[in-house]
Amino acid sequence: MRSKQDCELKAFDRLAKKIKKIFKRLPICILGDSLYACETVFNLCRAHKWKYICRFKEGRIKSISTEFKAIKELEQSKDQNSLVWVNDIAYKDRTVNLMEATMKTEDGKSKEYVFITDIKITKKNVERLIAAGRSRWKIENQGFNEQKNNRYNIEHANSQNYTAMKNHYLLVQITDIIRQLFEKGSSILKALKKTAKEKSSNLLESFRTRILTDEDFTHLSKPIQVRFT
Template identity: 45%
Template sequence: MGREQERIRRKLERNPAVECNKIRNRYCPELFCDLAATKDPRNQSYTEYSNGELLGTMFYKGIAGIGSMQSMTYEFNRERVAENLFRFLGRKKKEYLPHAVTVNEYFERLDPAELQKVQQKQVYGLIRSKAFYNARFQKKWLLIVDGTQTYSGSRKLNECCLERHYNKGTDEETVNYHCDVLEAKLVMGESLLVSVASEFIENNGEDAQSQENMSEEKRKQDCETKAFKRLAGKIKKAFPRLPLILLADSLYASEPVMDICRDNSWEFLIRYKKGSIPSIAEEYEKIPEKEKSGHAEFINDIDYNGQPVNMLRFWEDRIVKGEAVRTEFQWLTSIRITKGNAEKTAGAGRKRWKIENEGFNRQKNWQGDITHACSWDATAMKNHYLMTQISDMVKQLYEWFCLKARGIKKKQKNISSELLESFTQQITGKEDIFGDDMSCISTT
C-alpha cells in the first residue's frame, strides 16, 4: 500500500475507537449494562470501582489487544486514555482506571458463570437480529468445538493445572503443567466466529487415577469427551431450541459424543480418520457401489452399535511443485447425504478449521495472547479468558461491519495497535462516542 492509499484509508476511518464503539452499541447495546449487573462478590463498603468499571476496563484491554496486566496498567495510565475510557463506559471520570492488582483480586472472587451469562446473552442478541442467517447450513447453525491450552510450562500455577510427565520413572523425568479449555464457537460469517460456551478442563484425582495407564491420545480423548458432556449441557441450557450442527475433529468420533448430539436434537459432522472406529471403515469398504457426486462419495445408514451413521468422503487435487497431489477428507455425520448436497456438506465440514485460524491462532498471536497467565489463580484465569472472548466478539464485529464493509484493509497486528492509539485522541460529544442509541449508558 502506497502513502497516498494509506492516507485515504485513514480518512475512511476517522477514529477506530469511536467506530468500534458504534458497532458495539449497534450489535451489543446492553453489554455494559449486563457487565455492570453481574453479581459483585465484594464487600460494598470497601470498593473504589464498580463492577461495570472493572469489567469495562478489561473489555477495552481486550479491544486494544494488550496481553499482560502490567502492560494494561502502563498503557491505561495516560490521562487522556483514562478520560476517554470512562466516557466510553458512560461513567463519571476518575483520576485513574483500575490497577492490575485491583482487577486480579476482583477476578479471584468473581464467579465465571456470571461472565458466561453475559457472553451468551450477547450471542443470543446476534442470533435474534437475523443479520447472520446466511452463515447457516441447511437452516442450522454450525457449532465448532475444540480444545486448546491457555497455559503450558514447568511451573505449577495452581492445583487445577493438568500434568504431563515425560521419561516417567527415570532420572530424567520432567513434568509439564498446562491449563486447557474446551471451546465452542458459532460460525456467524466467513471470518466471524463467536464463543458461546467454554468448559475448563481441570485436574481431579479420580480422572488422574483412571487415566494413569492410558496413552497420551486416549487420555486427551477421555478428558475432552467428559468436558464435552458438560459443555453440551451448558449450550443446551442457554440455547434450548437453537438448531445446531456440531463440527469437531476425529477425537470426537465416538459413541458418547454422537449420543449427546442425538439427545439434544443436534446434527453432527465429525472428522473421521482411519482407525478411529474400525467397524465403520470396514463396512464402508465392503460396499462396492458407493454413491458419488463430483469429488465426493458417500454411504448412508452404516450401522454403528444399533444407530445409523452416514459416511462422507471428499477429495481435492492440487499441483504442488509440479506434481499432482490428492488430499482426502472423511466425515461421520447424522445428515443424510445426497448427490445434491454431498460437496456442500463437505464444504461445511471443512469449516472446522476456522476455530484454529479465526479462533485460537487469532487470540494467541494477533489479538492479545490467551496463553499469557495474567494471574496464577485458577478462577481469575478463567475470568481473564472469558473477558477475552467477549472483547474479541465485538472486535470481530468491528472488523466485519466497519473495516471490511468500507474496504479498509489492515494487517491483523495493526488493528489492535491502532485501536489503542485512538484511545489517546480527542473525543467530542456523546453521539461521536456511542452513536444514536444511548439507552444503556449510565451517567453516574
C-alpha cells in the same frame, strides 16, 4: 494452579447441557475433530435433537471404517469420483453416514478428508456438508491460532491464579468477538476501507471517550440477530 486439563469430552458434555438449557429450541450442528466421532457424542446429539459433522479417521470406530472402505471400493470400481459417500451404515442402535472428499493441499498434494454425520447425504448437499465439516479449520487456524500467536498471545502464562486465568481467557473471547464484528460486520465500516489496526484503534478510542446515552440504552434493549455467512 491446576496441573492436569479436564477430559475434553466430559467438558463438552457439561457445556452441551448448559447450551441446551439456555437455547432450548436452537437448531445446532456440532462440528468436531475425530475425537468427537464416538457414541458419547452421538447419544448426546440425539438426546438434544442436534446434528453433527465430525472428522473421521480410520481406526476411530473399526466396524464403521471397515464397512465404509468396502462399499467405497465397490462404488469407485464403477465410477471414479473425488466425492464418495455412503448412507445408513449400521452402528449399534443407529445408522451413520460417511462422506469422503479428495482435495488438493496448498503444496499441490492430494489429501483425503472423511467425515461422519447423521445428516442424510445426497448429490445436492454433499459439497455443502464437506465445506461445513472443513470450516472447523477456520476456528482452529484463523480463530485460536490468531488468539494464541498473533493478536492476544494467550499461549503465554498470564497468572498463577486459576480463576484469574479463566477470567483473562473469557475477556479475550469477548474482545475477539467484538473485534470481528467491528472489522467484518458492518457495510459502513467496510466502505471506509481502513486497515484492521486503524479499526481496532478507533474501537479502543470509542471505549475510552464515548459516553452511553439514553438513546444507546434504548437500542441495546431491542432484540437483534447477528448472522455470519
